[in-house]
Structures are given as structure tokens and as C-alpha cells.
Amino acid sequence: MANSEYLLSSPPHVKSKELTGSAMRDVAIALLPVIAVAIYFFRLYAIVNLVAGVAAAIVCEWVMRKVMGREPSIGDFSAIVTGLFVAILLPPSVPFWYVMIGTVIAVALVKELMGGLGTNVFNPALFGFVSLLIISQLFALGNMTLNLGSLNGVTSATPLTFIKAGALNGIRPGYWWLFLAHAGGAIAEVSVLAVLLGAAYLIYKGHVTWHIPAAIIGTVFILTAILGENPLYMTLAGGLMFGAFFMATDWVTSPDNRMAQIIYGVLIGVLIVVIRLYAAPTGAVAYSILIGNACTPLLNRLFVRKRFGAVKTVPVETD
Amino acid sequence: MELKTFRGGIHPPYRKEATAKKATVEISLPAEVVIPMQQNVGAPNTPTVNVGDRVEAGQQIGSSEAFISAPVHSSVSGTVKAIEERRNFTGAMVQCVVITVDPNQPAKWTEKKDVGDLSPEQIRDIAKEAGLVGLGGAAFPTFVKLSPPKDKPIDIVVINACECEPFLTCDHRLMLERADDLLAGLKLMMKAVGAGKGVIGIEANKMDAADMLSSKLAGDSAVEVVVLEVKYPEGAEKMLIDAITGRRVPPGKLPSEVGVLVQNVQTAVALYEAAATGKPVIERVITVTGPAMKDPKNVLVRIGTPIEHVVEQSGGMTGDVVKVIIGGPMTGWAQKDLSAAVVKGTSGILALTKEVVDANAEQQCVGCDKCIDACPMFLVPNFIVRYARRGQWDLADKYGARDCFECGCCSYVCPARIPHVGYVRKAKAEIAAAQKK
Numbered sequence: 001m002a003n004s005e006y007l008l009s010s011p012p013h014v015k016s017k018e019l020t021g022s023a024m025r026d027v028a029i030a031l032l033p034v035i036a037v038a039i040y041f042f043r044l045y046a047i048v049n050l051v052a053g054v055a056a057a058i059v060c061e062w063v064m065r066k067v068m069g070r071e072p073s074i075g076d077f078s079a080i081v082t083g084l085f086v087a088i089l090l091p092p093s094v095p096f097w098y099v100m101i102g103t104v105i106a107v108a109l110v111k112e113l114m115g116g117l118g119t120n121v122f123n124p125a126l127f128g129f130v131s132l133l134i135i136s137q138l139f140a141l142g143n144m145t146l147n148l149g150s151l152n153g154v155t156s157a158t159p160l161t162f163i164k165a166g167a168l169n170g171i172r173p174g175y176w177w178l179f180l181a182h183a184g185g186a187i188a189e190v191s192v193l194a195v196l197l198g199a200a201y202l203i204y205k206g207h208v209t210w211h212i213p214a215a216i217i218g219t220v221f222i223l224t225a226i227l228g229e230n231p232l233y234m235t236l237a238g239g240l241m242f243g244a245f246f247m248a249t250d251w252v253t254s255p256d257n258r259m260a261q262i263i264y265g266v267l268i269g270v271l272i273v274v275i276r277l278y279a280a281p282t283g284a285v286a287y288s289i290l291i292g293n294a295c296t297p298l299l300n301r302l303f304v305r306k307r308f309g310a311v312k313t314v315p316v317e318t319d
Numbered sequence: 320m321e322l323k324t325f326r327g328g329i330h331p332p333y334r335k336e337a338t339a340k341k342a343t344v345e346i347s348l349p350a351e352v353v354i355p356m357q358q359n360v361g362a363p364n365t366p367t368v369n370v371g372d373r374v375e376a377g378q379q380i381g382s383s384e385a386f387i388s389a390p391v392h393s394s395v396s397g398t399v400k401a402i403e404e405r406r407n408f409t410g411a412m413v414q415c416v417v418i419t420v421d422p423n424q425p426a427k428w429t430e431k432k433d434v435g436d437l438s439p440e441q442i443r444d445i446a447k448e449a450g451l452v453g454l455g456g457a458a459f460p461t462f463v464k465l466s467p468p469k470d471k472p473i474d475i476v477v478i479n480a481c482e483c484e485p486f487l488t489c490d491h492r493l494m495l496e497r498a499d500d501l502l503a504g505l506k507l508m509m510k511a512v513g514a515g516k517g518v519i520g521i522e523a524n525k526m527d528a529a530d531m532l533s534s535k536l537a538g539d540s541a542v543e544v545v546v547l548e549v550k551y552p553e554g555a556e557k558m559l560i561d562a563i564t565g566r567r568v569p570p571g572k573l574p575s576e577v578g579v580l581v582q583n584v585q586t587a588v589a590l591y592e593a594a595a596t597g598k599p600v601i602e603r604v605i606t607v608t609g610p611a612m613k614d615p616k617n618v619l620v621r622i623g624t625p626i627e628h629v630v631e632q633s634g635g636m637t638g639d640v641v642k643v644i645i646g647g648p649m650t651g652w653a654q655k656d657l658s659a660a661v662v663k664g665t666s667g668i669l670a671l672t673k674e675v676v677d678a679n680a681e682q683q684c685v686g687c688d689k690c691i692d693a694c695p696m697f698l699v700p701n702f703i704v705r706y707a708r709r710g711q712w713d714l715a716d717k718y719g720a721r722d723c724f725e726c727g728c729c730s731y732v733c734p735a736r737i738p739h740v741g742y743v744r745k746a747k748a749e750i751a752a753a754q755k756k
Contacts, residue, residue, distance in 0.1 A: 005655055007642040007676060010741035012649040012727030013669075014331055014485065015677040020685055020734045076682075118683030118735070207687070251686045256701065258691075300702070307722055308557065308696040309567040 020117075024077030026205050027246075030198035031084055034242070037194045038187040042092040046187060049087040052096040056103040057083030064112035078117045082106050085125030085246070088187045089239070089286070090132070101135070102128035122293045123253045126286045133283050178236040188242035199245035207251075211258050213244040215265020216272070223273045240272065243285035253293040260296075260303035268292040322523055324548035325558040327695040329728045331485050331551055331649070333524065337615040338488045338608050343496060345619040346632035348420050352395055352623030353660040354380065355407050356414045359452040360459045361387030366416055372399045376427060377599050379450075380416050389460040389663075390450045394601035394621035397421040408626075408645040408652050408659040415660075418623070428596035434507060437594060442511040449593035450600045450663070455479060455490070455554070455583030456646055458664035461590065464582070465511040467575040473512040477563060477581045478505050480521040480528070481547060481554030484647025487667045489604040490584040492617045494521075494528040497588050498535055504587030505542060507594055512580055517542040520563050522549045551649060552726040556581045558695050570722045600663050607633040611640035611670035620661050626668050627657035636670045644669040649727045682735040690729035690739065696722050700729035700739045707742040712749040720746040 038046040061079040065072055073079075086102045106128030114120040181191040188195070202208040217235055224231040235241070248254060248268055255264050271288035275281075357363035364381030368374055374393040381391040393416075401417040437445070447462035467473050478501070482490040494501060505517045521529045523546050533544045545563050547553050557568045559581060566577035574581055582590075585603060592598050601622055607629060608615035614634030626645065630636060636643075644651040645659065646666055690700040698719030706714035720743055729739040 006640070006653065008653045008655060010738050010744070011651060011653075011725070012731050012740070013642060013644055013651065013653065013671065014648045014675060014731065015679075015736065016329075016331075016732050016734075018732070018734045019679060019736070020682055020687075023687065023734050116683060118685045206689070209688075251688070254686070256686055256688050256691055256699065304699065304718065305691075305697050307570050307698060307719055308561075309569040309572070 020078075021076045023205075023207055024081050026202065026207055027081050028077060028084060030201045031081075031088065031246075033194035033197040034088060034187065034191070035084070037181060037191045038088070038092065041181070041183045041190060042187070045092040046087075048096050049090065049092055049094070049099045049187075050084060052099045053083035053085075053087035053103050054080050055083070056100040057086075057107050060104050060107040061112065064108050065116075068112065070112075070116065073117065076117060078111075079107060082111070082124050082128075086128050088242070089125060089129040091186050098132060098136075102132045104128075105131045118252055120252055121296075122290055123247055123250045126247055126290055126293075130283060130286050130290060133286075175232060175236060178233070186239060188239045188246075189237070192236055192241045195241045195245060199241075202245070202249075208245065208249045209258070209261075211261040212249050212254060212265045215262045216244040216248055216269045217241070219266045219269025220272055223270060227273070227277065229277065234273070234276070238276075238281065239285045243272075243289055247285070248289045248292065253296060255296050255299040255303070257300065257303050257305050259305065260299040263303065264292050264295065264299055267295060322546060322548040323562045324550055324553065325561045325695055327693055327697070327728065328550045328552060328558070329693050329731050330549070331731060333485045333549070334608075335486065335488050335491070335524070338606055338617055339491055341492075341616050343489075343492050343604055343617040343619055346624075346629065348395060348424065348621060349624050349628040351400060351417055351419050352393075352397075352621060353405055353625060354391055354394065354416045354418065354623040355405070355660065355662055356381045356391060356416070358391060358458060358622075358662040358664065359389040360457065361385060361389070361463075363414070364388065364391055366402050366414070368393075368399050368402075368416065370399050370402055373397075374399060374418060376424060377597075377601055379599075387460055387463055389447070389452045389462075390599075391416075391622075392450055392599040392601050393418055394623050395420045396424050405660075406658060408654065408662065408665065410652070410655070428592075428598035431595040434503065434591065434594045437507070437510070439511045439513065442507050442590075442594065445594050446511075446590055448599065449589070451586065451589055451593060452600070452663050453583055454585035454589060454600075454603060454663060454666075456650070456664045456666050457583075458662075461582070461586055464580055465508065467512055467580070471575040472578060473514045473575060473580045474578045475516045475518060475564060475580070476505060476509045476512065476514045477559060477579055478517070478519040478587055479554050479556070479559055479581050479583050480519050480525070481559060482525070482584075483522060483549075483551045483554040484649050484651075484666070485551075486608050486669055487606045487647050488608075489606045489617050489666060491525050491528055493584055493588055493604055494525070495531065498528075498531055500588045500591045501584055502532070502535060502542070503595075504589070504591035505582075507590055508580065508582055508587060509541070514580065515541065518563055519544045520547055520553075520559050521545070522547050522553055524549045551728065552695060555695065555724060555726055557724075603661070603663065603665070605629070605661065605665055606667040608667065609640075609644075609669040610672045610675055611637045612668075613637055622661055622663060624661045625657070626654070626659055626661060629661060629668060630657060630670070637672075639672045640670045641673050642671040642676045644671065648675075649731070650725060677736065679736045681737055684735050684737060687734060689732040689734070693728040693732045695726065695728065696724065698722055700743075701737070703746060704737055704739055704742045707746040710749075712746055712753060715746040716750050721750060723747075 057079040106124035110124040110127040179192045221231045224234040268288045275284040362383045362385030364383045397418045397420045400419045404412040405415040451461040452458040643654040702718040723743045
């Protein structure tokens, strides 16, 4: 035994149990309330799209990594989460191959071609979603939906279109319905409560902090009020809550320092209000967060935290 | 009640139960001791003995002219067998005096004399002559810390009794077994630097020791026991000063900058011992533990004892040992084999099993920011690593590489298993080299 060799490494020699994969798995768990609500309202439509997203993501990631000579990385759960995200960002009425195209763009282009998880500049799922928005306007992709039975409420528009139409009274859904469940628009928009449940889990697990979501939601609320619009409606409707808690907080594409995160959140909040009110409500949150992503490297450089002892020093008391 | 603490840090499993309640035992002497000439921060010593010389326990065998240095003494009576390079616990080759141990060891330092009338000057001399260094692991020469610059008066002496590293309990045991010596040592330190106040900073997982010291201090207004939150690295000098006094040592400065002197429990006990009996640093208490150690305990060992002997005399290791650490699990040194010797700064020997040692491979950083929240120095560890990987040392410096004291919190929390400390060490060396040019 005396001459046997033991493991060598730099310290520390003990580590926390958490791995990238287990944290990503927690994100998938945090999506369960949103998924449950979607399945309750949209049945097979939701299930087919969610499965299509996840399957496309797993296959696409495996193929891309094989082609690029990288080890498979299904264990990090990142592909699964991206697939779920793309399906959730879209309305359940879109054909499943829409979801697959968006997922392939997300995984192949935005993630793997950029160097893999950790080196991507843009949030893959959001980029995939926005690409679909643009592609569907450029090309007639057709409407080859599967007949999966009647689809309740899906035909109703996203509540945000009511803002644009200037019809905020009467026909728009009430606050409580927006908060609990309103089957219109994307899966992500259906229930604010479901989004907040998942967000609470992520905050409890320590994967997300309050800084980015609070900055985004606070900015949207205050700016909307200043501009004379309805701040409560603006924060509850559309994909704002989902975007603030699940998309803008993406580890890889958000700034690292807390101060930079708050500036990033404010920037995204301002963009959301401007785009929603003066351009198009559809995709406003997604466009804003992607622009925020592009600013992340700069924000990281501009806002470096003050080091220990550089903040304040108490003078020596001499007696 | 909210306990005092610092910002950042981590809560690893502490695993101190195996040894915390067992009395310290003295182990038998080895056949030979290997005493490195450098056991301290600062200059190495030059041997003052020759091969074949007869040496007595406590005899000085190495000294240096440099200011930041500490002499070394023979820990046993015996004969100098060799003076040669041996591998120390860090893996570096250092000059060592190898001494064959005499079977008959005369009893020494049994009489205690009163230390009450020693002058500050005398206390400093005693610390220097005894070869006293920070016994918590840092091994910075104590007399240097006891000689603060005249323009930086010290008003508080803090005894670091946190022992925030998991597994280790040697300071805890020492407080329980030698509380009076600890308090006497603290008084000597306060006198040496002219501080009116003494504080013993202790984590809340050692309440038995805290209560005992408090009861001994009843009626003494100069010394206070402050119970701190159990958090790593509560015992890091700058964190401890912040937690107790609210003073923050500026980047690149020493604690004297804010009027504080910090010394470890074992250092204070050893200072008192040296003052009262004349005994230099020739032995210390170390924690021999870990899931692969058969009979975990604290042992009193002579400096220079090969760790193989310490492990054997402590009951040996189980077959499933995969990693052996000298020091604590957060900052200690992994050992290739058991050949290194105990030095003044050795606080523990840990034998770890596969279950405790993490085998996950390093992955790409995903920007989770957990290292940033954990860093007690408010640095940006993931950015230091990013720029160190690219060889951009100026940027690694910008994000704080030189302020890092390598506590390992960032690597502990990292889900991508990035070995930040290794990158920081490289960055520090490169930044220092660039400045020399």
C-alpha cells in the first residue's frame, strides 16, 4: 500500500453535488406547471408539439455533435430544455413541423455552430422562435395541420392584440383570467400563475435570482404607466412573465454581474414597451431579449463589481 | 439571534463528528524524522548542523538572516543521518535534515515559569527563537506579525478559532484541552502589539468550546468570545476581520492596515508554551480523518514525522482510499504517496473514498454566476478563468486574479466542474512575471 499512487488534483477536493445537467433538469421541472396547463387546454395539440420539439432537439444535437466531432451531450439536458422552450413559445395551433424547424435552427445554428452550450451569444429557443416569425412571413409555409380534434380557444388571438387595436375595454379578458388561465396566443402566455410557480422553483433552487425578472417587469410596469397605458394589463398579458423568468435569465446569454443584470433587465423592459406600443406586439418580448443578449458582453465589461475592501474601510480607532 | 459573518461563501458538509469528541493522543516516534529547511512563508533556512552530528530535541538546526523567516529545530534527540533534497507535501523538492531518532528521549520543558512580566520585546524574541509560524496552515512567521509598522497601531488581536475547513477538529480539541494556555497566549500577543482588546472568533458548531472559554473569561472585559455563523471560509483572515469588526482590509494590504492582528488557536498555545517553558515548535496536533481512515482521531506528532508513520500509528487506512490530502479538503494538497513529512503548517491528513471525491470532468462554463455569488473577495472567478485560458493576463488581473486567496468556493459550487484555483495560480504567476519585466 505504501507505494500506491493516489489521485492528484488542485483543490478543492470536495464539490457540491450540482452539475450543469442537474440544473438544466431543474429548468425542465420548472416548466411542468406550464406544460400541465397547456395539456389541460390543448390536449393532443400541445403534446404533439412538445414531443416534436424535444425529439427534434435531441436528434439535431446528436447529429450536429457527431458531425463536428464532439462528444454527445444529452446528459446536460440542454437539448431537451431547448425543445420544450420552442414548443412553449409557439401557439399550440401551429403544425408540429413548425416546432421542429424552429428547434433545428435553435440547436444547430444558434447553439452547436456557435461552439456548443456555454459559448452561444443568443438564447437558442428565442432565436428559433423569431426565425419562425420571419420565415412564416417570407414564405407561404402552408397550413398542413394534423386533425387532432377540436381545439378550444386556440383561434382566439393573443390578448396583446387588444392593446394594438385600441380596444382595451369590453372584449379583452379580465386580469384574473389573464393571471389564472387564458387560452389564447402561445403556450407560454396561457397562465401567469403556472409561469410564476415554475419561477418560484428556480429561485428556490438558486438557479435564478430576482435581479433580471424584477428589472424587466418593473421597467415595463413603470414605463407603461408613464406613457398612459394600462400597466397591469401590459405585465400580465403576452409572454412577458415567461420571458422575464425563463428566457432573459438564461445563464449563458445574460450578464454575469448583478449590476449588469439590472441594466440588462431595464434595457429589455424599455425595448418591450417601445416595440409593443409602436411596432408589433407579436414577438416583442423575444426581440427585446435577443437585443439584450447582444449587449451582454459589453455590459459584462462595463459593470465589474467592486472588490472586497475597495468599497469601504473603517478607520482605525486609536485610544 | 443573527450570527455575525461575511458576504459570500459556501456551506459544505462539515464531517467533523468523527473526531470532534475524541481526546487528542500522542503517537510513538518514527525511526527517523525529515525536517524541511523551509516550512514558512518567506526565506528558507540554511542547515547549521552537519551529517553525523548529535542533535538534541529543541536544538536549532536551520536559520536564516532574512527578516521574514523562522528558524527550524530538531524535533527529536538523535543523529543527523543526511542533509538532502526530499519531496515535501506540495510536491516540491526542498532541502531537508534527516535525523535518526534516538530510542531514549530526555524529558524536557516540564517546568512552567511565570510569563506575566515579559516585555513586548521579549515576547517577540521568544516567538522568533521558537520558530513560531501561523500553525493554522498559512505558516507566516509569527514574530513578523507581532512587529507591526509604527504608523499602523493594532487595537484588536483576533484568535482565529473558526476551523471552517470541513473534517478538521485539531483547533477545536486544543481549545477544549488547553483553554488556559490559549488565553495566556492571547494575552501575550495583545501585550506584544499593545492591543487593548482580544477577540476569540469561533464558529457556532463549537459551542462547547465557546461556552468553556466564555466562562473562563467571566469578569475579563478585555477579551471577548464572538460566536460566528458556520460558513466557509469564515476563518479566512480578511473574512474573519470583516465578520467581527466590520473593517475590510483593502486589496493587497495586510490586516495591520485596519488595526487588527489575527492568529490561529494553535499558534497562541504554542507561543505561551514557548514563553513559559522555552519549548520551540517541534510538535503539533493534527487531525487524521476521512471516510477511508480506520480510526479517525487527533494526534500530537513531532515535526518531520513522515505521514506514512502518522497514518499507521493512527490505525491505518481502508482499502477503498483513492485520495490522500494534507490539510483541509478545500485548500489542502493532494498526495501522490505517503512519503511527505509533517511540517509546522500541517493541520490534517485526510483519506478520501470514491464517494467523497468528485470525478466529473471539466465542462464549458455556462455563466450560472454561482462562483460570483460564492466569492468572498467579490471577484469574478469565471472571467478570471476565461481570460487565463486565453492567456490574457491583464484581463485576468482586471477581474481580480491577484486578490484571490484560493479558498476554492468557486470551484466547489461550479456545476461545470471548472478548477478555478488552478487557473488563478497560473494567472498569478504570469502577472507577477509580467511585472518584473
